[in-house]
Each structure stands twice: as structure tokens, then as C-alpha cells.
Amino acid sequence: xxxxxAAACSHAPGITGRAQRADASVRDxxxxxxxxxxGALEAAxxxxxxxxxxxxxxxxxxxxxxxxxxxxxxxxxxxxxxxxWLAIRRTRxxxxxxxxxxxxxxxxxxxxxxxxxxxxxxxxxxVPLHFLTPRYDVPVIPVNINCxxxxxxxxxxxxxxxxxxxRACDLVPERIAVIATGGISHWPATPDSGKINEAWDRAFLxxxxxxxxxxxxxxxxxxxxxEAGQGGFEIRTFIALSGCTEGSRGELWFYAxxxxxxxxxxxxxxxxxxxxx
Amino acid sequence: MSLYYVQKLxxxxxxxxNVRQRYAASLDALLAEYELTEEEQRAVREPDIGLLYVxxxxxxxxxxxxxxxxxxxxxxxEAMRAGERRYGPVRxxxxxxxxxx
Numbered sequence: 001x002x003x004x005x006a007a008a009c010s011h012a013p014g015i016t017g018r019a020q021r022a023d024a025s026v027r028d029x030x031x032x033x034x035x036x037x038x039g040a041l042e043a044a045x046x047x048x049x050x051x052x053x054x055x056x057x058x059x060x061x062x063x064x065x066x067x068x069x070x071x072x073x074x075x076x077x078x079x080x081x082x083x084x085w086l087a088i089r090r091t092r093x094x095x096x097x098x099x100x101x102x103x104x105x106x107x108x109x110x111x112x113x114x115x116x117x118x119x120x121x122x123x124x125x126x127v128p129l130h131f132l133t134p135r136y137d138v139p140v141i142p143v144n145i146n147c148x149x150x151x152x153x154x155x156x157x158x159x160x161x162x163x164x165x166x167r168a169c170d171l172v173p174e175r176i177a178v179i180a181t182g183g184i185s186h187w188p189a190t191p192d193s194g195k196i197n198e199a200w201d202r203a204f205l206x207x208x209x210x211x212x213x214x215x216x217x218x219x220x221x222x223x224x225x226x227e228a229g230q231g232g233f234e235i236r237t238f239i240a241l242s243g244c245t246e247g248s249r250g251e252l253w254f255y256a257x258x259x260x261x262x263x264x265x266x267x268x269x270x271x272x273x274x275x276x277x
Numbered sequence: 278m279s280l281y282y283v284q285k286l287x288x289x290x291x292x293x294x295n296v297r298q299r300y301a302a303s304l305d306a307l308l309a310e311y312e313l314t315e316e317e318q319r320a321v322r323e324p325d326i327g328l329l330y331v332x333x334x335x336x337x338x339x340x341x342x343x344x345x346x347x348x349x350x351x352x353x354x355e356a357m358r359a360g361e362r363r364y365g366p367v368r369x370x371x372x373x374x375x376x377x378x
Contacts (some may be wrong), residue, residue: 018350056337061288062281080292085344120292148337150371189336190372191357230371 003169005044005177006245006270007037008208008238009132011053012183013123014261016087016130021260033254033267034131040269041132046177048096049138050103050165051125052241054147054182054234058122066114067153068161070107071142072100078121078129086123088130093121096139099174103141106168111161128181138177145240147182147233155217158236162243166275169244180241182234183263185227192229194259200227201255201264208238209250209268216242231263245270280333280369282311286321287338290345297345326353327360333370 019027041049058080060066073095079086097117104115119142121129129136145161146152169176184204185197207215216239224232254267286308289296299307308318320328326343330336336357343353367373 057284057288057335058292061285063285081341082344085341148335189340191330191354191361193336193354 004175008180008268011127011181012263047174050178052143052180053124069114069144072115079126080120094139103168107164110164158240159243162240166244180237182237183231186231186263187229196257291341326356330357331364
């Protein structure tokens with residue numbers, strides 16, 4: 001078994017870019033849990049880090065929008081955003097093209113994927129990396145799930161992608177870590193920015209942490225949009241991780257709405273157990 | 278309405294330093310490459326962030342354009358609210374389904 005680590009965390013740009021405007025005590029507890037996650041990731045000694053993200057029109061646009069895309073580049077650059085705006089310095093992040101190619105070939109047995117040898121990371125990947133691999137020394141394989149421009153991939157297909165990723169990881173000898181990064185309810189970059197439906201988030205997290213497949217796949221985009229905003233479509237990243245860690249029960253290390261970060265800030269760890277079949 | 282092309286312009290502006298340079302140096306020539314209505318051209322030129330929001334431009338594109346044009350975070354949020362007061366509810370795109378609330 002070569003999936004050695006699985007976790008989920010938030011990625012909102014305010015987490016770094018508007019850090020000084022948050023309630024310091026809540027923010028610092030959030031940061032402390034990201035730091036704890038960094039320690040756990042390092043202890044797992046991953047040779048590559050798969051980041052299941054939901055980018056925001058940095059690389060993919062409605063002229064040719066893939067539902068699922070996996071990076072196949074030698075290296076990546078990020079953040080694409082203004083460095084001061086995000087408060088993260090632009091840097092080069094190593095890729096893992098040869099491993100990525102093997103994973104893609106295996107996953108293609110089960111799911112249709114796009115791939116890309118060119119990819120600029122936006123806050124969706126850079127904010128997690130800033131906390132979890134701050135030296136940018138772990139080779140990254142980015143995955144994007146289109147959560148921005150409908151029509152969007154159905155949730156069941158996200159689960160199937162996660163399963164395919166797991167099967168592929170378990171077939172290669174390398175030690176692989178997977179992080180899913182997305183928001184739960186949020187209305188980012190709109191006049192409702194800062195609104196967070198905490199009850200909805202906690203109900204979702206309970207299903208996510210218990211790996212309740214049927215309940216997770218029962219969400220509809222109409223309901224999600226109404227209760228959790230357009231940002232809620234990013235639950236696709238969590239659901240892909242649930243498919244990847246089927247049968248595993250997760251631990252919630254941190255959850256708290258931080259309005260100036262425009263999201264319920266989340267850190268969750270999923271201890272990996274072997275698949276039953 | 279050519280929301281697609283307004284958004285495409287902002288997408289390319291956000292991700293490509295060469296397009297930003299052309300935006301600063303030869304805006305007319307740049308705008309001519311996109312199928313934009315007069316109202317859309319005006320909104321991009323001024324810029325009228327509130328109108329772009331009401332037209333349906335996605336915030337993930339718009340917030341970076343606003344930052345490029347010097348809008349601080351709170352000013353960006355207020356510009357969208359002012360746009361709704363002045364022009365009415367969002368006309369198209371992802372946010373239209375939410376109505377104006």
C-alpha cells in the first residue's frame with residue numbers, strides 16, 4: 001500500500017492575504033493545526049504530494065474546461081496572483097512527471113482525465129503548500145476538479161475519481177500523500193463574502209469524516225448553491241478524498257468560521273486504512 | 278451580452294503579464310480583440326467594478342481585476358454592492374440564480 005497520508009484543509013486566499021484582519025486567537029489556533037498537519041505529513045515521509053484542488057480560473061477557462069485534470073509537469077510556478085495580495089512569494093515547485101504519468105495511465109482505466117504539462121498554481125494550491133510544505137521540497141502532482149464553471153462534474157464521478165486515484169496509488173511503490181483542499185459553505189469574492197453556514201458545514205463534515213458515501217453523494221448542486229453558496233461546489237474535493245479513503249474514518253482537528261477569511265476554516269486528517277476489496 | 282468574452286479578457290489579464298502590459302499601453306487594440314458591447318468596453322475601461330459584477334462576471338476573476346486597478350478588499354466588496362444598487366440584480370452567470378439577495 002503506497003497511500004501513506006490523507007488530509008483535507010481550506011485554501012481561501014484571505015488565510016494568508018488578510019491574516020492581520022482576523023481574530024488573532026482563532027486564527028492562531030487554525031495555523032497551529034495546519035502546523036500540526038505539516039508535522040504529520042513530514043512524518044509520513046511522502047515522495048510525492050497529490051493536491052486535489054478547485055482552482056479559480058488560473059489555468060482552466062470556459063474555452064476548454066476539463067472536469068478533471070492532473071498535472072504532468074517537471075515543475076510548477078505559483079502563486080499566479082499578486083504576491084502582496086496573497087502574501088505568498090512566487091516560487092517554483094517541483095513536479096513528479098514520471099510518477100504522475102504512471103498514475104494517470106492507471107486512473108484512465110477507470111475515469112476520463114485531462115492532463116497538463118503546464119500549470120500555474122493559484123491560492124487553491126499555494127495556501128496549503130505555504131503551510132504544509134513551506135520549503136516547497138516535496139514534489140507535487142496537482143489535480144483540478146472544475147468547481148467554478150458549470151456544468152460541473154457530478155459528485156458520484158468525483159468519488160469514482162478518488163477511488164481510481166487510490167487504486168493507482170496502491171499500484172506504485174512510491175509513498176504518496178493526498179491532500180484535498182476546498183471550502184465548504186462560502187460565498188467568496190461576492191458581496192456575501194464572509195457569510196458562512198456553520199450548521200451546514202458541520203453536517204457535511206460529519207458525513208465526510210464518517211465516509212458516508214450515499215449521504216455525501218445525495219447532495220445536489222441546487223441545494224448546495226442555496227445553502228452553501230457557489231463556493232459550496234468545492235465539496236467535490238472532499239468527496240474525491242472520501243472516494244480515495246473509502247472505509248476510513250477521519251478526525252476533525254479544527255473547524256471555525258473566520259469571516260474575514262471568507263470560509264469555515266477546516267483541518268481534517270484521514271488515517272489511511274487498507275481497502276477492503 | 279458577451280459575458281464570455283468579458284470574462285475571457287479578465288482571465289487573460291489576470292494570468293498573463295504580457296496582456297497586462299497591453300492593457301496599460303494599448304487598451305483600444307486589446308479590447309478590439311474581444312467581442313464586447315459598448316457597455317462592456319466602458320465597464321472594463323473605467324473600470325466599473327459594480328457593473329461588471331451585475332453583468333455576471335465571476336468574482337474569482339473580478340477580484341483580481343479590482344486589485345489590479347487598486348481596489349482594497351473592502352472597497353472591492355462595496356463596489357459590487359454599489360453596482361447592485363445602481364444597476365439592479367445580477368443579470369447573468371453563476372450568481373443570477375441567487376437573485377439579488
